[in-house]
Amino acid sequence: MLQTVAAAEPSIPGRPRSQLVRRALFYGLVTILALVFFVPFIYTISTSFKTIPDSVNVSLIPHPWTTAAWSDVWRRYDFALYFKNSFFLCAVIVSCNIFLGALGGYAFARLHFPGRDLLFLIVLATIMVPDQLRLIPIYVMLVNWHLIGNFSGYILINLVTATNLFFMRQYFLTIPKDFEEAAKLDGAGHFKTFWRVMLPLALPAIGALTILQFQGTWNDFYWPVVLFQGQAHLYTIQLGLANLRFTYSTLWPEIAAGSIIAILPILVLFLALQRFFVSGAVTAGVKG
Amino acid sequence: MMATGSASEAAPNRLRSSMLGARLSEAAWGYGFAFVPFAVFGLFFIYPFVYAVYISFFHWGILGKQPGASGTYNYSKVLHDPVFHIALKNIAEYALAVVPLEMGLGLSLALLVNGKIRGRSFFRSGFYFPSIASSVAITVIILYLFAPHGPFNTFFGFSTDWFGNASTVGWSIVGLNAWTTSGTVMIFYLAALQSIPEDVYEASALDGAGAWRTFRKITFPLLKPAHFFCLVVFGIGALKLFDQSYIVSNGTGGPNYATTTPILYIYRQAFANYDFGVAAAAGVVFLGIILVLTVAQWFTLGRQEAG
Amino acid sequence: MRKRAVVVVLGLLLVAVALAATAQAGHKSQKVTNVTFAGWSSGPDEDALDQQMANAFNASHSGIHVNWTVINGNYGDAMTARFAAHNPPDVFYVDSSVIGSWEKQGVIQPLNGFVAKSHYNTKAFYPKLLGAFKKGNTIYGFPKDWSPLATEVNNNLFGKAGIKSAPKTWAQLKSDAKTMVQKGVSKHPICLSPDWARMGAFMYQNGGSLTKNLTSKANAAAVNYYVGLLKSGLAYTPPSGSWCGQELGQGHAAIIFEGNWVLPYMKSTYPKVHYGVRPMIKGKQQGNLAFTVSWSMSKDSKNKQAAWTVLSWLVGKQGEKLWMSKGLALSPRKDVKSIGGRGPFLAAAPFARGWGFGNPNFANAYTVMGNDLNAVIAGSMSTQSMLSDVSKALKGQ
Numbered sequence: 001m002l003q004t005v006a007a008a009e010p011s012i013p014g015r016p017r018s019q020l021v022r023r024a025l026f027y028g029l030v031t032i033l034a035l036v037f038f039v040p041f042i043y044t045i046s047t048s049f050k051t052i053p054d055s056v057n058v059s060l061i062p063h064p065w066t067t068a069a070w071s072d073v074w075r076r077y078d079f080a081l082y083f084k085n086s087f088f089l090c091a092v093i094v095s096c097n098i099f100l101g102a103l104g105g106y107a108f109a110r111l112h113f114p115g116r117d118l119l120f121l122i123v124l125a126t127i128m129v130p131d132q133l134r135l136i137p138i139y140v141m142l143v144n145w146h147l148i149g150n151f152s153g154y155i156l157i158n159l160v161t162a163t164n165l166f167f168m169r170q171y172f173l174t175i176p177k178d179f180e181e182a183a184k185l186d187g188a189g190h191f192k193t194f195w196r197v198m199l200p201l202a203l204p205a206i207g208a209l210t211i212l213q214f215q216g217t218w219n220d221f222y223w224p225v226v227l228f229q230g231q232a233h234l235y236t237i238q239l240g241l242a243n244l245r246f247t248y249s250t251l252w253p254e255i256a257a258g259s260i261i262a263i264l265p266i267l268v269l270f271l272a273l274q275r276f277f278v279s280g281a282v283t284a285g286v287k288g
Numbered sequence: 289m290m291a292t293g294s295a296s297e298a299a300p301n302r303l304r305s306s307m308l309g310a311r312l313s314e315a316a317w318g319y320g321f322a323f324v325p326f327a328v329f330g331l332f333f334i335y336p337f338v339y340a341v342y343i344s345f346f347h348w349g350i351l352g353k354q355p356g357a358s359g360t361y362n363y364s365k366v367l368h369d370p371v372f373h374i375a376l377k378n379i380a381e382y383a384l385a386v387v388p389l390e391m392g393l394g395l396s397l398a399l400l401v402n403g404k405i406r407g408r409s410f411f412r413s414g415f416y417f418p419s420i421a422s423s424v425a426i427t428v429i430i431l432y433l434f435a436p437h438g439p440f441n442t443f444f445g446f447s448t449d450w451f452g453n454a455s456t457v458g459w460s461i462v463g464l465n466a467w468t469t470s471g472t473v474m475i476f477y478l479a480a481l482q483s484i485p486e487d488v489y490e491a492s493a494l495d496g497a498g499a500w501r502t503f504r505k506i507t508f509p510l511l512k513p514a515h516f517f518c519l520v521v522f523g524i525g526a527l528k529l530f531d532q533s534y535i536v537s538n539g540t541g542g543p544n545y546a547t548t549t550p551i552l553y554i555y556r557q558a559f560a561n562y563d564f565g566v567a568a569a570a571g572v573v574f575l576g577i578i579l580v581l582t583v584a585q586w587f588t589l590g591r592q593e594a595g
Numbered sequence: 596m597r598k599r600a601v602v603v604v605l606g607l608l609l610v611a612v613a614l615a616a617t618a619q620a621g622h623k624s625q626k627v628t629n630v631t632f633a634g635w636s637s638g639p640d641e642d643a644l645d646q647q648m649a650n651a652f653n654a655s656h657s658g659i660h661v662n663w664t665v666i667n668g669n670y671g672d673a674m675t676a677r678f679a680a681h682n683p684p685d686v687f688y689v690d691s692s693v694i695g696s697w698e699k700q701g702v703i704q705p706l707n708g709f710v711a712k713s714h715y716n717t718k719a720f721y722p723k724l725l726g727a728f729k730k731g732n733t734i735y736g737f738p739k740d741w742s743p744l745a746t747e748v749n750n751n752l753f754g755k756a757g758i759k760s761a762p763k764t765w766a767q768l769k770s771d772a773k774t775m776v777q778k779g780v781s782k783h784p785i786c787l788s789p790d791w792a793r794m795g796a797f798m799y800q801n802g803g804s805l806t807k808n809l810t811s812k813a814n815a816a817a818v819n820y821y822v823g824l825l826k827s828g829l830a831y832t833p834p835s836g837s838w839c840g841q842e843l844g845q846g847h848a849a850i851i852f853e854g855n856w857v858l859p860y861m862k863s864t865y866p867k868v869h870y871g872v873r874p875m876i877k878g879k880q881q882g883n884l885a886f887t888v889s890w891s892m893s894k895d896s897k898n899k900q901a902a903w904t905v906l907s908w909l910v911g912k913q914g915e916k917l918w919m920s921k922g923l924a925l926s927p928r929k930d931v932k933s934i935g936g937r938g939p940f941l942a943a944a945p946f947a948r949g950w951g952f953g954n955p956n957f958a959n960a961y962t963v964m965g966n967d968l969n970a971v972i973a974g975s976m977s978t979q980s981m982l983s984d985v986s987k988a989l990k991g992q
Contacts, residue, residue, distance in 0.1 A: 030400055034414035037467075040429045041417065043439065052864055104325035112311070113318030119326070126333035127521075128578045130528050132555045133571040134336040135672075136564065136679050141331075143680035157332045160325045163521070170517075190317040219422035221531075229673040230633050230664040230684065238422055243667045251639070252432075259425045266420045271413060350678045350700040431836035437847065452835035454973060536835060540962055543789070543969035559672050560958040562700050 041263075048256035055252035069253035077254065079261055081233070082240040087265070089151060089236065090217045093158045097213045098206055100160035105168025106194050110180065120169075126162045131222055139226060151234065154227055158217065164209055171205040172198065207273050215266050237262045337575070344568035362569035372570060374545045375553045376577075382462060382549070383526040389466040391518055394473025395511075399503075401474075402481050412478075419471035423531040430464055431536065451536045454546040461532050461547070469525075473518055480514035481507075520585055527578055530555065550574045628901040630661045632909075634688030634888075635670045637856055637923065638863070644921050651917055652908055659901045661686075678702040683893040685902035686909070689736050691727045691887045692951030692961065698735050699955040704892040706734045709903040719912070719928045727949030728889045736889030737910040740924035742855035743883040743943035744796050746876055750869040752849040756780040761873040762850070765800075765820060768876055772829040775849055785830035786839035786848035787821065789972055791964040791985075792884065792950060793852055794821045796875065799882025799948060806952050809986040810979070817878070818971070818978045825972050832972070844868050852876075854886055855924050855940050874939040885947035887927070960988035 047055050048069050050062040073079045107113075108120050138157060147153030179201065183193040199206075221238040228234040235243075241258045244251045344363065347356030366372050397415045401408055418426060434440050434450045441447055450460040488510075492502040533547040534555070541548035541556065550570065558567035632649060636642040642665045649663040664684075666673050671693070677683040678700070689697060697703050710717060717725065720738065728736040748761045756775045762768040768785070775784040787793065794817070795805050803814035824830035831848075833839050839851040844865030851857075852875065861870060875883050890909055896902050908914050915931040922934035925941060933941065951957050964985050970976035 027405070030405070030411055033397075033400075034411050037414050037417055037471075040426070040433060043433060044429055053866060100325050100328075103321045107318045107321035111314055111318035111321065113315040113322075116318065119322070122334075123326075123329060124582075125579065126329050128524055128528075128575055128582070129333050129337050130530070130551050130554065130571065130575075132530070132551055132558065133340050133568065134332065136558070136676060137336040137339045138332055139676040140680045141335075143682055148680075148682070157328075159328045162329060162333075165325055190314065190321075194321070215420060219420075221422060225669050226673055226676050229666045229669070230631070232664060241422075241425065242669075243665065255425075255428070259421070259429075262425065263421050267413070267417075270416065270420065271409070350675060350702060428836075435836060436834040437845070449834040452832070454969065457835075540965050542962075542966045544966050544973065544975070556959075556962065559675055560962065561956075562675070562696060562958075 044256045044259055048253055048260060050253050052251065052253060055256075069251075069257045072251075073254050073257045073261070077240060077244070077258075078232070078235075079237065079240055079258060082235050082237045083261065085151075085234060086218055086236040086238075089154065090214050092151075092155055093217045094210055094213045096155070096159045097161065097164050098209055101164035101168045101209060102199055102202060102206070103194065104160065104165045105170075106172050106198055108165070109169045109172035110198075111190065123162050123165060127166075135226060142227070148227065149231070154223060157223070161213075161216075164213060167209060167212075168202065168205060171202055175201055211266075211269055211273050214269055218262070218266055340568040340571050342568075343565050344572055346565050348564040348568070350562050350564075362565045363573070365566055366570045366573060371541075371545060371548060372550070372553055375541075375548045375550045378458070378546070379527055379529060379549050382458065382529060383523065385459075385462045386466050386469075386526050387519070387523050389462065390469045390473055390522060391515070393466055393470035394518070395477045397470060397474040398477035398481055402478060412474075415474055416471035418468040421468075423468070423535075426468055427464065427532050427535045434460070452543065454542075454544045457536065457543070457546050461529075461536065464532060465526075465529075469522065473522065476518055477511065477514055480511050516585070520582060523585070524578060524582065527581075627658060627660045628898050630659055630686060630898055630901050630905045631684040632661050632663045632686045632905065633666050633684040634890075635667050636665050638859055640859055640863075640921055641923055644918065644923065648909060648914060648917055652905060652914070656904065656908075659904055661905050678893070678895070681895045683895055685896040685898060686890055686892055686906050688739075689728070689889045689891045690951070691738075691885075691889070691949055691953075692957050694728050694735055694889065694891070695730075695951065695953040695955040695957055698730060698953075702894055703735045704894045704896065704899065706736070706892065706903070706906075707732070709899075709907070710734065713903070713907065715907055719930050721927060721929065721944065723947065723949060724885065724887050724927045727885070727887055727951070727953065728891070730953060736891030737906070738887045738927035739890050739910055739915075740918065741885050741887035741927055741947075742924045743885050743940055743947040744793065744852045744854050744875050745939045745943070746873045747843060747851050747853060747857060748871050748873065749843060749846065749849045750871050752780050752784070752846070753871075756849075761871060762876055763873075764876055765878050768850070769824070769829065772824070772850065776829065781849050783828055783831040784849040785824060786833055786842045786851045787825060787830045788839055789825075789832045789965065789968050791961070791968065792886075794818065794968070795950070796852070796882055796884050797821050797878065799884075799946070800876075800878030800880060801882075802879050805948070809989070810982045814982060815978050818982070820878075822968075822972055822978070826974075843870060855922075855937065859921075859923060872939045874942045881943070881946040883943040883947040884950045885943075886950050954989055956989055956991040959991075960985060963988040 043060070046060050046062060049065055049067065051064060051066055051068065054063050108116060108123075142148050142153040142157075145153075147156065175198065179197050180193055183197045188196065219238060220236070221242065224234075224236045224239045225242060228236070228239055237258070241255060241262065244255045244258060343353075345360070346358045347354045347361075401411045401415065405411070421429075431451055432438060436447055436449045436452075448456060450456050488506060489502065492506055497505070528551055529549045530551040533541065533549050533552050537543070537547040539556075539560075541552050551574075554567045554570045554574070557563050557570060632645075634645065636645065645663045645665065649661045652659075652661050670688070674683065674687065683702065689703070694703070709715070717734070717737075721741075724738040724741050725734070728734065728738065746761050752775065753759075753761070756771075756778045758771050758774060762771045772784045775781045791805075797820065798805060798814045798817040801813045801817035801820070803811050803817055808814075825832065833842050838853075839848060840853050840857040840860050841864075842848040843851045843853075843857070844861055846868070858872070861868060875881075890906055892899065892902050892906055909918075910927075912928065912930055915926060915928050919926050919931060919933055922937070925933045925937060954960070967976055967981040967984050971978055971981050
């Protein structure tokens with residue numbers, strides 16, 4: 001492993017040339033790869049500063065250079081509102097998922113109740129049900145319960161996902177039982193054990209779940225399209241972007257600007273939580 | 289809890305009843321904790337599925353039951369529909385191509401950024417970047433970049449319509465999705481790699497094993513739990529392909545059915561033909577197939593997962 | 596400490612949710628009846644114009660307030676969900692290709708009763724256009740506008756090839772294209788969509804029909820001519836994500852066949868390209884397709900009378916005058932003029948057949964049309980098989 005070699009090597013000044021060459025090749029490869037991954041976004045940034053006639057051109061440099069798309073997107077298309085809406089939904093849904101996913105995950109990992117394993121398999125099976133099949137029954141349900149004119153319907157159907165519960169369960173399985181036994185000896189009941197002992201131990205997994213669910217809700221396109229279309233005050237960022245694609249006229253610069261606005265928060269969140277995320281996902285899906 | 293000698297016969301009974309009480313209490317708490325999640329799954333996944341099974345036996349329109357064939361008519365129609373067969377073939381080819389590709393790519397990227405290299409955060413973010421953007425945004429950008437006279441073709445001197453040709457569109461979508469999903473796969477493998485202790489590598493180095501041998505005989509097998517999780521999660525994800533095939537083909541599933549997937553088929557039956565009974569039947573059939581595959585994976589790979 | 600903070604935050608969030616939920620608890624309607632008006636937009640111009648129409652209506656009607664919302668992308672899905680839940684918009688767009696199936700699903704309100712009660716003059720509409728939204732004598736919507744196809748050419752490329760005017764016949768189309776290739780002006784001068792919504796016009800021009808005897812020799816010959824242009828390299832299909840209008844703007848195509856919608860598109864996206872619009876070419880005879888969209892009322896509308904007032908105004912003389920002002924499409928009424936410069940399109944009025952022709956199986960048939968045509972162009976299917984496939988699909992088999 002390259003990492004082992006690098007780690008085992010003492011830092012002697014004036015390393016052998018073959019070592020430097022190998023290092024250079026490695027960094028070169030990784031940089032090129034990273035650039036390839038970045039190229040589409042460089043194009044997006046460039047397009048956001050173009051005029052509509054120019055946006056269909058292939059060149060990387062805008063000709064002429066304009067910030068019209070940005071002001072258009074922020075004011076005329078009210079992306080500030082969409083941003084707020086998306087943010088609100090993410091905050092609520094992520095919190096609920098953390099709490100309910102951890103609660104349920106803990107139950108399936110550590111508590112014994114009849115039918116537990118069968119119920120868990122059923123939970124897993126729900127991952128397979130496609131959205132397209134669920135759409136009409138759920139929409140009709142929400143309308144009948146008058147949950148369509150605001151966010152409550154959308155929040156309700158996203159309170160907790162099977163994947164999140166699965167993720168938390170896997171993580172709880174890897175925590176040594178000593179912690180719970182110590183808590184029991186201290187006289188703690190099940191909820192106290194969960195709340196005071198297990199949840200804090202699961203912080204890394206919670207960090208991972210935060211970014212995954214934030215990303216999922218932030219990028220959710222399908223449900224907002226059906227539930228919120230026609231109610232401009234409820235639009236999320238993805239819905240706003242979708243509405244920029246008219247039948248015969250695509251506002252590429254505006255879409256580019258909107259896409260960048262859409263990606264930035266997740267990027268920031270990822271950079272901030274990156275370290276938790278990695279060490280959290282460790283045991284969750286992986287150790288078993 | 290331990291009774292003293294004078295009540296020695298009552299002691300086991302009391303112990304048993306308090307154990308029973310503890311067990312009942314634990315069961316109650318268990319159900320209590322799992323209640324809300326299960327209610328959500330029940331309402332928004334199980335109920336719609338049961339509803340779908342129900343309507344699959346009728347001729348069902350936008351406003352409900354319609355006069356027409358009932359019973360197993362819809363199932364017969366779906367199973368005999370050549371377009372559904374094409375959809376199954378397409379998705380099988382797609383999944384068999386994309387899942388190993390994105391897992392391989394994800395694992396490779398994880399290995400690359402695992403070590404203490406400089407700028408590690410930058411590279412990790414870079415590789416994860418495509419996964420962050422929404423599928424709609426990414427697909428639109430890619431269509432633009434890979435247009436026949438677009439940047440990619442101009443730069444490399446090609447003229448193929450990658451996403452418009454029936455013969456190339458399948459592989460183009462495989463490439464697109466492998467690229468966008470590999471970042472997420474990378475994260476999972478990166479995490480898994482952290483749990484392998486350093487001394488394993490040191491021991492292997494001491495034995496004189498090269499990098500490749502170490503990887504093949506030690507690292508790869510130690511990642512088995514990660515392989516299982518990714519295979520299940522990303523395998524199901526691949527089988528449910530819809531977004532890209534819809535955007536690329538403008539919802540038609542073309543050209544010449546090349547981008548028709550089972551989910552797109554279900555979608556078209558429901559939202560273009562308004563034949564919800566047929567859509568439901570197709571959904572039930574396809575779900576059955578996914579279920580069989582997942583159970584097979586569980587029994588071959590995931591057995592050790594059982595907590 | 597930290598945990599209490601978490602509890603407090605969670606609690607606050609729950610409160611926020613509850614507040615958000617109740618905050619929207621229905622607009623209390625005052626004396627004003629609210630009517631919802633929805634549709635998609637071909638461009639930001641159309642969205643703005645719809646809003647203008649709503650404003651103009653609201654200014655002149657005190658008891659009714661109409662709200663316009665645009666629903667782009669997935670218009671059909673959003674509407675289907677709303678129909679299923681019995682809460683659709685009151686007045687909305689319906690494309691002529693789906694009116695047949697929506698009417699069959701029972702979600703469109705027949706309008707004859709309202710027409711009779713208010714003595715509405717339906718004769719002002721061009722019969723063929725109104726007919727696209729009728730089943731027998733029942734009216735399911737009024738056409739808001741329409742457009743046929745025309746021939747659009749790139750003036751610069753034509754000038755370079757020394758061709759004086761746009762082709763008028765099938766023969767001229769072929770020879771003009773050949774000249775351009777020979778002179779090195781363009782590699783594939785013609786852009787043809789692999790779409791029956793374009794090829795259909797050619798079928799009518801050859802004496803064929805899309806509603807009667809689909810497998811006729813005349814239709815087959817028209818298909819062979821169309822596909823032949825593609826196979827010979829004189830024509831090409833627009834790449835994924837593009838359309839012939841974009842190809843014209845980018846200078847890849849010299850001749851395309853599109854409708855009125857290409858004018859605002861070229862103006863905003865390719866203002867510097869010099870192009871000309873000529874009447875659609877003709878084959879043995881003139882033939883064209885009319886693309887039209889109606890404004891219709893939902894059967895589940897809760898304010899049908901008010902919705903009728905809105906609908907009849909939108910599509911009435913005053914409304915249509917405003918609608919025509921931006922030249923987005925042609926006027927469906929005999930007593931309202933289309934904007935200037937639309938001669939080539941108007942010339943097609945006598946022989947334009949409504950696209951979709953009220954067939955309830957149209958959506959499925961259209962998928963078959965598209966996929967089969969791609970197969971024929973690729974050479975893996977014969978013209979005859981495609982025609983019989985489509986014929987069966989149109990009949991619902």
